[in-house]
Amino acid sequence: MLGAARLSSNFTRRNFLKTSATAGAGLLLPFHISGHAGNSKNAGPLATAPFSPNAWLELSPEGDIKIWCGKSELGQGVRTALPMIVAEELCCEWRRVRVAPADLEPKYGEQLTGGSLSVRTSYQSLRKAGAAAREMLITAAAVEWNVSRSECRAESSFVTHTPTQRKLAFEQLLAAAALLQPPADPPLKNSSDFTLIGKPTRRTDSLAKATGAAKFGLDTRLPGMLIASMERSPVYGGTPLRFNADEVKSAPYVRAVLEVKSAHLTHQFGDTSGPGSRNYSCAGVAVVADSTWAAIEGRLPRLAGGTGRRGAIGLLASPHIFAFHRNFL
The missing domain is CATH 3.90.1170.50 (Aldehyde oxidase/xanthine dehydrogenase, a/b hammerhead)
Known part of the structure; x- marks a missing residue:
């Protein structure tokens, strides 16, 4: 059964510390972190609140992923391109992604849009944002199964234990992942393994624009x-x-x-x-x-x-x- 799952007895303090130490947890990411490890709203055996490992993304207990876009959409496609970068490293299903415009909070950094700079100036930090969340979910699964992290991989919003082909959906790991601190320098995928970046991808705002539901500055x-x-x-x-x-x-x-x-x-x-x-x-x-x-x-x-x-x-x-x-x- 998918959804919020109760942790098994394998999720002990000893296993948690051993596996999270192997993952290099304990250092803060080089970009804004919206919460701290062990936040009471995320902690506990059941994930009843969203998991927000950093300012750019949020995973819900229902399995949806919200990604914030920190640049202005002017028809150039940043509401698709920038979330794709995060989703690529997170290894989530693109159909589960929902995009939201970032507000003016400093945690989203410089939001100047122009000069064809949006992807160039955001690429590395957004990749790390997605990769950090992925690594936390993999660590949580490894602890749950009491196996080595190296035997686990993330793909299509699941973490799989390769030797046994056991799987856990991301939403089943939120409570455990929320106990971890994001890694400072998470490993990034090899470009040859990309499934979104560089591939034809449906734009996130096409339907709203075609039906007239999209809101523009002039609609304010x-x-x-x-x-x-x-x-x-x-x-x-x-x-x-x-x-x-x-x-x-x-x-x-x-x-x-x-x-x-x-x-x-x-x-x-x-x-x-x-x-x-x-x-x-x-x-x-x-x-x-x-x-x-x-x-x-x-x-x-x-x-x-x-x-x-x-x-x-x-x-x-x-x-x-x-x-x-x-x-x-």
């Missing part, structure tokens, strides 16, 4: 929330000289009209800030209203009477561009 609604719509210069680097704010504010449901200065940002690749660089945000005028429609209606065409200074490329037109490229022929 809070009490008293206002919406802003920006009018920017038609040319890069342009700035507004004047705009008819009074007329715009007279439009229905418009609350404010604000000039937004250009922003000089620090770019990850060290570009010099200013017009023409990748880290320069153009100036504009924001119309703040009760709804998106009211903000857009207030902005257009009422702001059309405003004037602005053209940026450095504002005088360019198609004939100039064609002439420029003909010089290279």
Whole structure:
């Protein structure tokens, strides 16, 4: 019977200490640990609460696995790619994985999303997160069976004792695993043994997006929330000289009209800030209203009477561009 299982008499303090010492337990992982060994909510003969060995994953007594994604999903697939890394090392069934967006707690680290850096900067730490949980479950099974850890392996959300082919589901080992501390440097799988990474895998968010159930930033609604719509210069680097704010504010449901200065940002690749660089945000005028429609209606065409200074490329037109490229022929 799967589910929370009572530990057998083999799970003695002597066996527990002997096997966990062999596994190298007792050191903290080099990433956030959400709880400590022996946490009262996980400890005990029956697993009645989820097992959370670190900040990135949680195993439920029903056998489901929740993995948190610490990057923003912008269509690039991180809500699938990053959980795949954890699941690969955990050796769990992908169909049991549920993905949740990480909140802004420091335990999830830097959540900057951009520059194609999400997988590159998260790969190693997420592999260790999954591997640490796997090793704890293997240790728990070895103690339960009173066998060597080297005779056990994890696969498809089960731990198997290879010589006898005995099996325990992950959810049957949660209470025992919760008594262990995660290893600091768990062994990682050989890439030739990967079953998820590098393989065609169904995206975790496709169904929700196809049915309209997915929630995006634009879907956020809070009490008293206002919406802003920006009018920017038609040319890069342009700035507004004047705009008819009074007329715009007279439009229905418009609350404010604000000039937004250009922003000089620090770019990850060290570009010099200013017009023409990748880290320069153009100036504009924001119309703040009760709804998106009211903000857009207030902005257009009422702001059309405003004037602005053209940026450095504002005088360019198609004939100039064609002439420029003909010089290279």
